[in-house]
Amino acid sequence: MNWEVGSGLNIGVILLTVIIVAAMLIWVERRLLSLWQERLGPNRVGPFGLLQVVADMIKIFTKEDWVPPFADKFSFVLAPAIIMVAILLSFAVVPFAPGVGVIDSNIGVLFVLAMASIGAYSVMLAGLSSDNKYALLGSLRAAAQMISYEVFMGVSLLGVVALSGSFNLREIVLAQADGWYVIPQFIGFVIFLIAGIAESHRLPFDIPEAEQEICAGYHTEYSGMKFGMFFVGEYLGLVLISSLITVLFFGGWMGPEFLPPIIWFVIKSFIFIAFFILLRAAIPRPRYDQLMSYGWLFLLPLSLLNLLVTGAIILST
Amino acid sequence: METIPTEHGLILAGILFVLGFIGVLTRRNIVFVLMSLEIMLNASGLAFIVAAARWGHAEGQIMFLMILTLAAAEVAVGLGLIIQMYRKFQTVDISVLSEMNG
Amino acid sequence: MQEFIWLLPTLPLLGFLSLAITGGSLPKRAVAAIGAGSIGAAFLVAALIAVEFLNAGEEVFVYQAWVWMSVGSFSPGFTFYLDGLSLVMMLIITGVGFLIHLYSTGFMFDDPSYSRFFSYMNLFVAAMLMLVLADNLVLLYLGWEGVGLCSYLLIGFWYENPANGYAARKAFVVTRVGDTSMAIGLFLLFRELGTLNIQDLMIAAQSEWQIGTGMAVACSLLLLGGAVGKSAQLPLQAWLPDAMAGPTPISALIHAATMVTAGVYLIARTHILFELAPSVQLLVAWVGLATLLMAGFTAMTQHDIKRILAYSTISQIGYMFLGLGVGAWSASVFHLMTHAFFKALLFLAAGTVIYSLHHEHDIFKMGGKRKQLPIAFASFMIGSLALAAFPFTSGYFSKDEILLAAYATGGPGVWLWAGGVLGAFLTGIYSFRLVFVVFFGASHGHHDEKEKTGFSMATPLFILMLLSLLGGWIQIPVESVFNHGQAHEEHHVSALIHGIMIAVPLVGIAVSYLFFFSGALSVEKLMSYKFSKILHRFWFSGWAMDALYKHLLINPFMWLARLNRNDFFDALYNSVIAISRSAHGLVAKTQTGYLGWYLISMAAGLTAVLAVGVYL
């Protein structure tokens, strides 16, 4: 329990920044997609269409907050809150730069995993409370997908933990002073990347909300601000995964001296965000069963093997 | 940092245990019964953690891990049984399972 | 070579084990090779041992394989004792046994349970060898029971037929009566004399007991009970005729080489004990006489070829007992040997007849077969001559010796002699009745196949024919066992007695000739008298022994069993059951099947236990 980094200012600034960045990502994604798809994208509101996000926000905030009469109101309202809370809490342990971060926790990695598993309830409750078959199907898919990929995610991280000897994310970053873990833990990195996409059900693993099959999946019945929370939550997840990859595999804030550490962190994270958006533009969606068998039959053995080899090497040296 | 009396932790565990106990006894829905069982198991785990905190040892946490494992296995089997029961009787009422009387 | 004596029981036992373990998966040739080969090898070993034994001047040889068990002073071993008597016995068992095995390889070839048959046969021979080679009575008893078990297995060999199973059970149960008596005798001997080693026992008995003491009488009576059971003497003879249910080679084995001779062997082996109890010895003689006459009369009336032979066996064993009873030990053993030869020959020949005639047993449905079955005819001719003690055949010498010994004892011996001579007359009648009816007279013609005898079946017959004719000239080396240094006494009797003994069987044969060959005398005419009819029925049923047993033993037992069905003790136990049932019913009422009820009960119990733990 180390409170020296955390202060009221830190907490507030980080919370706000993260949310704003996530919101801005909506614009970034649309612009980048249109760039790769050779079209224009939103460019009417404000310079380069930057104010499009503001316009969307105004629209979402002012829409009617409607709960379908057949829905289970308690869980229906709770569901979007859970994902926001879980992901925002995850950011608490992320060390953005020296002195920038909420908690310097000894169990940072585990905390992130715990929050990820709590996040699964969001989609499940959303689908269950909507009392809609598409929503139920979507939430079943989402739950299975998220629980499964949590496993590989956790196992793939253990290689990094074993190398650095700590669950503390800050210490993991410091341990990479001699070299990024992406090199010794490349397999772990790849698995974490894939599992991260699946965990935040981004494209191409957006099977729980596959429009062509099951409408919008678990948030079919949602509208207004509650839908906005799911929507922003997805981008929050994107940011979280990118920053975690940066922290765990790419040396976090560390970089040459000519730029401040926080900038290095932002640059590295943004590269991965862009990569995820590129994935959305480039790769088609797999089938649900393909996704599951790919995870259990390929990723799990691979990640276990990775952990085994890593452990053997650490013990032998 | 102020400390917490051990008995408070243990009494909390006791209260949770008794609450789970009441749940097991009163509910007729088998899902609730299973959930109450989980509460009781968790309460016993809490007692172990309290003991671990009292002595500052790791053994209590290890025992909690064992309870966790047990709970996971128990829930897997129990839920499988619930599904079977639902398939067979189309209800979750435990009192339909009264065929094994002497 | 003598130290290889342990091979004798081991070789057949190995044959049995290998056949039993492979369980019929071997090809028939291999089964035959193992089954007959193991006995053949044992015979070879026995012959080599015999040569050495005789060359060494008939010295007793003892070989201890290992100590079986050791309880206090009681430590019977797997110890083999070789003297003249056991030598003769083991040669008979392995020699005749081998010939029967050889015969069986051909005779049983079409049987689906070929391997099982030979495994039983090998075990039989192994047990019998164990019996005769044993140096203590415990090991002897092991072989004794092994023989009983094998007889059960072999008599019930075709177990699909319930009648065979019945015959097997009957043989087992009846001999069990004798075995029990013998076991009690063993206990008594051990208690009185403290050892069961046969030689020590004999010496101890001689030194401790006066002639005619009660204990000697009791022990020898109990042993006699065992011998009577195994050797099918009165009153335990009932099982042997029924034992014909098994395949014919088994009958040959049981009658000639093993099993029934065990009783004779036992008495001969423990003859000192019997000499200490002259009254029992005399009883042995009278039992033998009664049996031989009973069996002789019965044999005259039977139709079944194998039953005739079975009764003739009983009758001949009766002669042996007669010999034993009058103290002609060596003569009895001699008769045992010659009987083994000709009875094996007769049974094997009967097997050939039956085999050729599609399992026809009734002699009156045969007739005129001497052309068709020449080997069987020759065998029967020679075998019956020996059986009827035709001069200078093997049976003549042995039977002559027994009767002379009986005559020489004086007193009741004359009566014994007279009865024996009457038995010889009967033997002549029934043995040649068989020959005349089966091989002469009108052919009934519906069995006209050729004789089915291959090499394996014909060879034993020829060898046994030779032995039956010339076996009387063999000198058996048993004098040293029985005479204890006394010179062999020659029986000097008048020429008249000799003449009678030679003439009587011939008269019997002649009577048989008149009745069944020339037709000068007619059976039908004889049967027209009411008295002879009744007599015939009586004799045919084996002197009504089975009915006697039924009324004397089985019915009272059944009555007692019925009486016991609802007795006081059952009521006691039933009440215990009833009480526990009702208690169970009470407890079962608490089992409603409702989970909630169980949970509440559990919780209440838990709380109560905790309360006890907390406040007490």
Added chain:
Amino acid sequence: MSLLFYLAAFVAVISTVAVILQTNVVHALIYLILSLLSVAVIFYVLGSPFAAVLEAIVYAGAIMVLFLFVIMMLNLGQHTRDQEKKWLSLKGWILPCLLAGVLLFQLVSVLSSYDQNMAPETVGVLEVSALLFGPYVLAVELASILLLAGLISAYHLAKK
């Protein structure tokens, strides 16, 4: 810190009570998750961060998800809620509450005689793991066998 403890304890008790009083299975489950998470907080306060995180990951995050899964498959509609209301009659509560009261009284009377404070130091992952894979490695093996057995039997039971 002790304030956090009592707060979490309060939440845990209230939400557990809510679990056993609820008629809607899903709501009960949410309360149960809340209860478990507050227990996790208590673990953290009591210096067992590893147990706390595992409570959140395994108990709240995996086991309860299984429950939710099964509830989804059972398809319990409005009529089950009405049925629950009917089942939860006052009469059914008297005996269990009486028993539970006795039990609680016993527990409290035993436990309150024990007055010692808990040690404030934290026992971290490293210490637990070193002990777990040292002297308690057999327990790990047993646990894995237990899980395997659970896996197989669950697979067998849930098969059609």
